[in-house]
Amino acid sequence: MSITTRFAPSPTGYLHIGGARTALFSWLYARKHGGSFILRIEDTDLERSTQESVNAILEGMTWLGLEYDQGPFYQTHHFDRYKEIIRQLLDQGDAYYCYCTKEELESMRAEQMANKEKPRYNGKCRDLKEHPQGRERVVRFKNPTEGVVTIPDLVKGEIVVANKELDDLIIARADGSPTYNLTVVVDDMDMKVTHVIRGDDHINNTPRQMNILQALGAPVPHYAHLPMILGSDGARLSKRHGAVSVMQFRDDGYLPEALLNYLVRLGWSYGDQEIFSIDEMVEYFRLEDVNVSASTFNTEKLLWLNHQYIMNSDPAHVARHLSWHIGQLGIDPSEGPALMDMVLAQRERCKTLVDMAAAGQYFYIDFDHYDEKAVKKNFTQGSGEVLAKLYDRFAEVTSWEGDVLHQIVAKLAEDLGLGMGKVAQPLRVAVLGTSVSPGIDITLKLLGREKTLSRIRRAIEFIKNLN
Structure with a gap:
């Protein structure tokens, strides 16, 4: 079997640390197995998606060196295909039109919560014989009501979800635009994705997506859900914990290899080894060795690792990255000593390239x-x-x-x-x-x-x- 993985960020912000780790694990798995790695931009949220965010994602992937074999593909270019699949599901009886208003849905959920039931769509329009005229309608997937969905998760082990716990999710909005759970299924099917590696915040989506794939007669990929990354206070990593944008770490003077090395150790291990070359990451990486529990982001550990890379990497490589930081100080690095000599002189004492540029600036300017x-x-x-x-x-x-x-x-x-x-x-x-x-x-x-x-x-x- 030819392995295909994908990284599919939404362009509603920068490439964050959690996304970068997902991309890295997907990239490593494809490289280890001689497969293909796809970059897919899930930009169907037209209100929040921006070109600036797309550029930030591409910039982050390039800086990290996570080259993709296919893409970037954009979901907004595939709307005709999504409409075709929605029509297919309607025609074969696996989807239906729902005419419930917002007020009706809110009343439904309020009643369920009052009865201490799980709030969900109750299938009111599931078997409608007559279709109201002049009312907005969405399209819902007709989820099976019996049996279970079994996810043989490559990280968390077998996960079993009863179909009766899943409601009939919306796959097309009133304006005809497709929703996330429909587009991701169609793309994974069309792109022949064999392994979906993503954060465990998607576990609730997986059984629904598996049911849609089965309704389409498509192969179901292998799933691997990665545990979340926590801040030092035990809460999910967020902006308030400091630098979570990949490019912020570039700006703060980290080498991309140091960040990749740190990210691969957030939830994965190979014995007691701490420092890995990219080739070693590819050779040793196995999804089965990813920890089930969440990992804590430790800036001090990353700083230590960065210093190891500054001290032990090829000075010419470090100098290439240092050049950008010298330039950020308004200095032309050609107007002074060779940057490689600067690296050799400063690497023992400087933990980041920002430190090195600051310490070395007066070799270039008065x-x-x-x-x-x-x-x-x-x-x-x-x-x-x-x-x-x-x-x-x-x-x-x-x-x-x-x-x-x-x-x-x-x-x-x-x-x-x-x-x-x-x-x-x-x-x-x-x-x-x-x-x-x-x-x-x-x-x-x-x-x-x-x-x-x-x-x-x-x-x-x-x-x-x-x-």
Whole structure:
């Protein structure tokens, strides 16, 4: 059997973390089994769907690297097909017109609730012989009233639902537009989807969709319902828990591989292994190993994982992503040291690319002020003379290499009878405006000869004015 999975978001907002995990699990399953992964945009909610949301979903999928084999397909392009299926169900007696008004439905539900019954449509129009004229009508699916629907869920195990618990759901609105449970069934059938992997908030929809598929004589796909993701307070993950948009994590300086690695571990495990390459995810992933219980989103764990990726990934790959963050600061990354060198210099201390860009920005542009605490601690009596001597020695250097520059700093400290910090720290503040940076040899190498000399001159003048 050829495996086909799909990710089918509604374009009513950004690509959120829960959707990204669903997409990842569907993508992994297709890749593991040599199958096809489909991206389908379920945009039939015309009032809430926007092109901006479509763009956000596509941008998120691209950033994560979850390439799709087919699509994106748009449900709004298939309305004629949905109408054809609705007509087929009506003709074969598996659907009917319902003329109940909103007031009648509300009265029906109120009476059921007063009798402590489950509110549902009572089938009033199910066997109408005469059809009222001039009244709005919807189309309802004639759900079986006997027997059960058995869902052999690949994550949760067997789920059994009695048909008498399911009412006759609306499959076409009064204006003729199809509803979600009809469109998803038709698309899964036409696209030959074999495995539907989605959040467990869809479990209530699954038996209804299975009944429609059986009425159409279509194969029923395998279903796998993923447990929800919770915030740290135990509530379902939402906007109030912070960054839940995939692209917000890009903006916050995370690498896509780190986020994917974190998402795959939200509900799935392979022994005690924490860090997985994409190839390892594909090799080891099994739906049967997905946990049944909900997972809790832990930002600290994600931050730790991101730091591991920054430290251990190919520096050139990290540099490609860092370039965007440097650009967000209004800096042209070509006007300074190579970004790969910046990554190598900063990766031990920076947990995000935002941190790295902020820490490295003054290698590219001049700073407009010195850190006050750094000045108070390091621009003390005699520091101006130290910087002047460093300037003279650096000015004579013909080979601007880290080991050469380090020796100059160390030799001056020795000549003056000072500790290395008494020379290196004023120099660091002079050239970067702060007392925190990579090793002084790396700092000077990245900064380059002209910027180093210019900033030392500036610091000497600044110190004179302090006194």
